[in-house]
Amino acid sequence: MADAHAPSLMRRSAHHSPHTHSRGRRILSRLALLAGAFAFLFPFYYMLIGSLQREPDSSPAGAFPQPGNLSLHNYAEINSAISLGRSLINSGIFTGGVIVCTTVFGLLAGYALARLHFRGKGSTFALVLLVQVIPFQLLMIPLYVLIVRDYGLADSYIGIILPFAINTSAVFIFRQFFLQLPQAMFEAARIDGAGELQILFRIAIPLCKPALASVVLLSFTGPWNEFLWPFLVTKEQDMQPLAVSLANYISTVSSAAANPFGAILAGACVLAAPAVALYLVFQSRFTSTDLDSATKG
Amino acid sequence: MSSTHHDVLRPGSARGGARPRADREPRPRRLRFAGRQPIGLAFVSPYLIYLAAIFLYPLGFAVWISFHDYFFAAPGAQVDRPFVGLANYTAVLTDPAVWRSFANIAVFLVINVPLTVAASLVLATALNSKLRARTFFRTAYYVPYITASVAVVGVWLFLFNSNGLVNKALGPLAPDPSWLVNSHLAMPTIALFVAWKQLGFFIVLYLSALQNVPGELYESAALDGAGKVRMFWSITVPAVRTATLLVLVMATVTGANLFTEPYLLTSGGGPDGATTSPVLLMYQRGLQQGHPDEAAAIGVILVVLITGISLLYRRLLERD
DSSP states (O other): OOGGGGGHHHTTTTTHHHHHHHHHHHHHHHHHHHHHHHHHHHEEEEEEEEHHHHHHSSGGGGGGOOGGGBBBBHHHHHHHHHOOOHHHHHHHHHHHHHHHHHHHHHHHHHHHHHHOTTTTTTHHHHHHHHHHTTHHHHOOOOOOOIIIIIIITTTHHHHGGGGSSOHHHHHHHHHHHHHHSSSHHHHHHHHTTOOHHIIIIIIIIHOHHHHHHHHHHHHHHHHHOHHHHHHHHOOOOGGOOOHHHHHHHHIIIIIHSHHHHHHHHHEEEEEHHHHHHHHHHTTTTHHHHHHHHHHHH | OOOHOOOHSSOOOOTTTTOSSOSSSOHHHHHHOOOOHHHHHHHHHHHHHHHHHIIIIIHHHHHHHHTTTOOOTTTTTTOOOOOOHHHHHHHHHHOHHHHEEEEEHHHHHHHHHHHHHHHHHHHHHHHHOTTTHHHHHHHHHHHHHHHHHHHHHHHHHHHHHHTTTTHHHGGGSOOOSOOOTTTHHOOOHHHHHHHHHHHHHHHHHHHHHHHOOOOHHHHHHHTOOOOHHHHHHIIIHTTTHHHHHHHHHHHHHHHHOOHHHHHHTTTOOSSSOOOOHHHHHHIIIIIISOHHHHHHHHHHHHHHHHHHHHHHHHHHHTOO
């Protein structure tokens, strides 16, 4: 694209060097991008550095680590305050449960919407679209009444998982993927006498690994990072996911602790690491087309 | 299953994608009623049942609660919950704290939404050009989006408190009272935080829209002597209008859902209620103080407002 306007620049500024002109602009835009990237990444750097500093230093010099000042004792401190292991297990069960449910529900519905003709397909699709616009603010109170009060599912994994177990974006990603597969493949299987279940298990599911990767990434970050709902459902510390127990530490314990920031930053690193790591691993497969299908339907 | 076997064995059952849905061939009534592959219904029914139980029923229930005198009772207890008409709505709409929370969210939206749209479009345009280390930049902008709010809130607290790095770097320019305890600056700081946190998602959204803009448009504009800025305004901006609508609506919905940031960054909506968001108020009113009916009314009002704003965006963008 940058090359596309080279001719115009040359024509308009023929008297002085057109090259320096466009190069100057390009350098400016690169500098702006770099400054932006710095602003976006610096808090993460600071999170890591701060979590490792024995004596926290909030002056600009503190952003540069002194080898003698580094230790893991903030991690030990947050671990003794909120029992990291237990919180991580809770986060893992919550997230794992959501991933399994999202994938099973999403795969079946996405496949049916893309590949099968049945009565009610149109209205099903309309309903799926409708759900995408239902705001959580409106569901917060009734879901709390139903799940916590009426069904008595407070402080249980099922109670935490329930509202997240289906995900419309997952349905769209699977549907989009199955729509792209050649029709002839399915025809051939049907002519060979395969039933729909066989086609699903023998052909569709083995092929859908790329879509699966996107769905796993998508449905990992949601529950792993979720705060409000697990916060409403869990009162016992033993049942709280890491985001909730760390938030409780920030809002209650921290004011009493001598120097809470090191411990908070250590907890933040533990909470942030899995999602960031998963993104970096899957990043090459997670393309903007996934987002397209997730947002446009 | 048996029906599909039946299907396959029938001559002429090979179907092309373009063929109309209605089969003219005689077939059992049951099959015609359920469609060509009735097993599809079985595939979508878990999803649909779930949808009805966890989304549609609670949606109706929320509206029902807001029109009744609803309070928490012991599980299984039979209590009377009389219909009270608009009483919950009047109670909520005559409450200055509720108005304050909507005013707070208005401040948030006025800062956050234009900033989000402008910054994500500009950054996406820059990232869409030929660029070395493009993956690095895309990752850099995306990382805050995939990180838990609770985690990054921890760092922002550290950076923006009165002894934090930002104030130390600003020296005498540092605001007093400091960012998050200043009733004029607390909400703008939260709006900035959320813009920073969510920007990566909107950049990716714009990037995918930009990939669909035909390059010939830029080439012919270049031949006509248009500069980079001119091309941005007269080609890029109109071409990504649909994405802009989506960004506007999603940024607004994110703002309307605001809870974690005021709860943690400004310890529960302070200073002086300057950052109390409607959802935070719903939590306090409904679950802490035991008035779920009033909280549900706040929720309904909030959703009506957000829907109205979204329709307004659409009007504005589709005017020409």
